[in-house]
Amino acid sequence: MNETSATTQNIFQRKFKSEQENVSLVLSEFDLWIRGDAALKSRSDDVAIVLAETLNNVVEHAYMGATNGDITLYAAMEKDQLCCEVCDFGEKFPGIPQPQDMNGPEQNFEDLPEGGFGWFLIHSLTVRIESLTGDGSNRLRLFFDFPCETG
Amino acid sequence: MEISVDQYGSKTVVKLLENRLDAAMAVRFKDALKTVVDDGADFMILDMSDVGFMDSSGLGAVVAHMKYMGTERNFEIANLTPTVEKVFKLTRMDSVFRIHKTVADAIPEDLESAV
Numbered sequence: 001m002n003e004t005s006a007t008t009q010n011i012f013q014r015k016f017k018s019e020q021e022n023v024s025l026v027l028s029e030f031d032l033w034i035r036g037d038a039a040l041k042s043r044s045d046d047v048a049i050v051l052a053e054t055l056n057n058v059v060e061h062a063y064m065g066a067t068n069g070d071i072t073l074y075a076a077m078e079k080d081q082l083c084c085e086v087c088d089f090g091e092k093f094p095g096i097p098q099p100q101d102m103n104g105p106e107q108n109f110e111d112l113p114e115g116g117f118g119w120f121l122i123h124s125l126t127v128r129i130e131s132l133t134g135d136g137s138n139r140l141r142l143f144f145d146f147p148c149e150t151g
Numbered sequence: 152m153e154i155s156v157d158q159y160g161s162k163t164v165v166k167l168l169e170n171r172l173d174a175a176m177a178v179r180f181k182d183a184l185k186t187v188v189d190d191g192a193d194f195m196i197l198d199m200s201d202v203g204f205m206d207s208s209g210l211g212a213v214v215a216h217m218k219y220m221g222t223e224r225n226f227e228i229a230n231l232t233p234t235v236e237k238v239f240k241l242t243r244m245d246s247v248f249r250i251h252k253t254v255a256d257a258i259p260e261d262l263e264s265a266v
Contacts (some may be wrong), residue, residue, distance in 0.1 A: 008217075019174055020173070020174050020175035023173075023174070023175070024171060024173060024175050027204075045233065045234040045237060046235070046237075048204065048236070049206065049237070049238060050173075052173060052204070052206040052231050053206060053207055056168060056173075056206060056207075057173045059174070060174070109218065109222060110218065112218065112247060113211075113213050113214065114211040114212075114214045114215045114218075117207035117208070117238075117242045117244075118206075118207040118209065118211055120207075120241070120242060121207060121238065121241055121242065124241050125241075
């Protein structure tokens with residue numbers, strides 16, 4: 001499944017095709033990597049939630065269900081932040097949406113949202129998001145604060 | 152997609168026997184629970200003790216299932232693992248569902264010993 005992969009103590013890198021099953025597999029590998037680091041593992045759940053949402057968006061929206069699109073995931077510590085970059089070559093990313101207001105007025109049973117949670121979770125758990133689009137690629141960079149040195 | 156179904160009086164306990172409830176799984180999950188309801192479950196308790204990870208697609212499927220059961224039937228959840236609980240809390244969906252710490256908390260006392 002993985003066309004290329006690289007894992008060192010400080011860097012995680014995978015290239016894979018746009019299938020949900022691949023996303024699940026890569027996230028499992030990522031989980032092993034992040035839990036192997038004493039400092040990073042304290043927020044491994046937060047990062048896993050954000051990466052799952054981001055990669056699902058790529059599969060569903062950038063590639064619109066096509067299973068032959070290339071996706072790369074790169075993660076590395078930069079000073080006191082973990083930076084995760086997801087790159088795809090699908091439909092042009094329309095820009096980072098504002099999260100839905102989950103504190104809105106009481107909703108009727110039938111009006112409860114079944115979607116829209118994804119970006120809300122991404123915004124809630126990251127400290128900064130950058131989007132770079134051009135030359136046929138979309139790059140989303142997601143930053144997480146890790147105040148302690150990772151050694 | 153594997154589930155187990157156990158009946159305790161009028162309450163049906165459905166345990167999801169998967170460690171991820173994600174986009175790859177969401178549709179099959181909804182279909183499996185719908186089948187249990189269509190077979191006559193009026194009061195369902197979803198046991199999520201095996202589910203270590205749930206994404207927004209999984210959460211959307213849980214919400215969709217609650218809406219499928221409607222206001223005439225009951226749908227409750229039990230045994231959230233820490234990451235799954237976090238997704239419910241961050242999205243405020245913990246206030247929408249009746250969530251029990253354990254399955255035993257969700258069923259009548261006289262049936263507790265059977266769990």
